[in-house]
Amino acid sequence: MSQLKKLAGQTAIYGLSSILGRSINFLLIIVYTAYLDKEALGAFTGIYALIGFLNIVFTYGMETAFFRFSTGKNLNPDQVYHNSQSLLLTSTLFLGSSIYLLAPWLAETMNYPGQAYLFKWTALILSFDALLAIPFAKLRLENRAMAFAGAKLINILLNVVFNLLLIVWIPVWINEGVLQADFLGFQSDWGVEYILLSNLLANGLIIPYVWWRAGFFRFSLEKEIIRPMWKYSLPLLFMGLAGVTNELVSRLLFEYILPENYFQGMTSREAAGIFGANFKLAILMNLVIQAFKYAAEPFFFRQSSDKNSPQLYAKVMHVFIIFCSLLMVAISVNLFWIGPTFLKGEDYAMGFFIVPVLLMGYLLLGVYFNLSIWFKITDKTSYSFWITFIGALVSVVVIVGLVPMWGFMGGALSTLACYLVMTVTCFWYGQKFYPIPYQTVKGGFYLLLAFGMSYVGFFWETDNQVIDFFVKNCCILIFLGIVIFMERGHLKALFSRNH
Template sequence: MSQLKKLAGQTAIYGLSSILGRSINFLLIIVYTAYLDKAALGAFTGIYALIGFLNIVFTYGMETAFFRFSTRKNLDPAKVYHSSQSLLITSSLILGSGMYLLAPWLSEVMNYPDQAYLFRWTALILSFDAILAIPFAKLRLENRAIAFAGAKLINILFNVLFNLLLIIWIPGWIESGNLEQGFLGFQQDWGVEYILLSNLLANGLIIPFVWWRAGFFRFTLEKEIIKPMWKYSLPLLFMGLAGVTNELVSRLLFEYVLPVNYFPGVTSREAAGIFGANFKLAILMNLVIQAFKYAAEPFFFRQSTDKNSPQLYAKVMHAFILFCSLLMIAISVNLFWIGPLFLKGAAYATGFYIVPVLLMGYLLLGVYFNLSIWFKVTDKTSYSFWITFIGALVSVAIIVGLVPVWGFMGGALSTLGCYLVMTVICFGYGQKFYPIPYQTGKAILYLVLAFALSYGGFYLDLQSQEMNFFAKNTAVLIFLGLVVLLEKDQLNSLFSLKKKKA
């Protein structure tokens, strides 16, 4: 119980910072939908899908390798830190330079003619992200959650301030006559350009602070450390590529596979903007999973040598499914007011119906992360590639097959389908190589019921907003009631333990 409480506490700190930070960042979608056109939102969706994909290439699984090798008793954690950080700096310079030179070609391939500067900025953003990966991982490994959270929040605040300055304030000052036209080369017709530029400036400014908080590092590449780390992380690179394909490919490919005039009066790029904006409504689930990963990954590795670790992993999984199922229902049934609050414009409401599917997809991604501990602690990381590669194939097949037929729902189902397949395969192999006593029957029951209640509440429609709110949220109470009924013994044990301590 104390270990679960420790993990919950760490997750709460990461979660608070992530939710606060992402909530601030999420408010930018209000700015984008209010001040930029749908084509700019489509460009934002496509380019950031590319950034998400290439982020994996630039870091190539070195974070997880850092956790694994820093917790080995025969290695000096400081040497692991110095070598892994030095390796990432070197590779970032090489990869970033290559992408910078290829920017004109990328701009043509992705249909952004004469905008090579977008991909030069993207190369710098990716390089900055990569050289921050190991210092952030070191803060997590050392349980310095507050330092980690503080750095992330500062970065997000910088990003938000630059977005507001470039998208709202400077154009307003120019329009009011307080600044001259062309101030500092300001371009009135830019949209996604200022989103990327804000990100670039924010990431560049945070580097010295993060390096200072993580501690001094010495540039060194020790072969006896780098070689086994590379062998361990290489399958994770391919796993990451396949995994990010699963997560982002629908947003990256959507505008290219959607038939022309599928949505009357809306271009394919504008439809991609609507699709990408609705992905943002599933952000709360993604935040919880991200916060959980920040806390759980180093926690899982530290506990891996304990003989009771399988039982602990099972308890963590069960608690995770309960919490995230409840969250999925709460978001889904309240989309009728959450959606319009954040996405300004009636066009975006046409995609609200896919959000419960996206929430379930993200939930299954979290389940997969829990399950994946077996190949990380047994050093069988090669399985990770094949599992995620199969998921990527499923994702692409669904996008190509269903987006031309079902539009937004086809893209959402690609997310759900690939994570469902990955979860099933990972569970099967995990129980073979590293058995963990998960409560599988209950987990399936909770997930199926949560999905049904989510859509039941979403489609329930009464005459007034007040009646809708109370009627729809009965789905939350139904789920809570079932949890109390089925988890009665565990809850009694928990509360009796608290009484004894009191």
């Protein structure tokens, strides 16, 4: 129990920074939907899907390799830090330069003619992200959660300030005559450009601070360190590529697969903007999973040598499923006010009905992350590629097959289907190579119950808003009551132990 409390404490710190920071960042969607047109939102969705995909290429699994080799018995953690950061610096210079030079081709290929500068900025954003990856991982490994959280918050606050300055404040000051119309070359017709520029400035400014907090590295490329790390991380690269395909392919491909005039009076890129904005409503689930991942990955590696670690991993999984299932119900039944609060402008409500599906997809992603510990600590990372490749294949097949017929729901189901397949496959192989006593039946029941209660609450609607609010939120209490009843034995033992 003490180990679970320690993990919960670390997750709470990471979660506070992630939820607070991302909540601040999430408020930008209000700015985007209020001040930018749907065309700009569609461009934002597509380009950031590309960034998410290329981020995996730039870091190629070195964060996980850093954890694995830093916690081993044969290597000095400082040596691992110097070598992994040096390797990433070298590869980033090559990859970043390549993307920069390919910017004109990318602009034409992705239907942004004459806007090659967007992809040059993208190359710089990717490079800065890669140079921050290992220092942030080092802070996590050393249990310096407060330093990690502080740096993340500074980065997010800088991004928000630059967004507000470029999208809201400067245009207002120009209209009021406080600034000249050509102030610093300001372009009134820019939209996604200022989103990218804000991200670029925020990431670039935070690098010296993060490097200082983590400890500056000494350039070193030692074959006896780099070679085994590369061998370990290479399958994780392909896993990451397949995994990010699963997560982002629907947003990346949506506008290109959706038939023109599927939604009357709306272009495919505008529809993609609505689709991407509704993904943002599932962000709370993603925040919890991200916070859990920050704390759990180094925790799992540190506990791997304990003979009781399988039982501990099972307990962590069970608590994770209960908490995230409850969160899914709470968000889904309150979408009637959460959605309009954060997505300003017309037409965004037409996509609210896909949010419970997206929440379940993200929840299964979290379950998969729990399950994936078996191939990380047994060094069977090659399985990760095949599992995520299968998920990516399912994702592409579903989105190509269902988006032309079902629009938004087709895209959402591609996310759910791929994570479901990955979860089942990972569980099957994990139990063969590294058996963990998960409460599979009970956990599966909670997931199905939560999904059902989410849509019962979502679709409940009468003419009385007060009754609607009460009935919808009763779904949360019903779910919680069933969980307490089914976990009464564990709760009784827990309280008796505390007394």
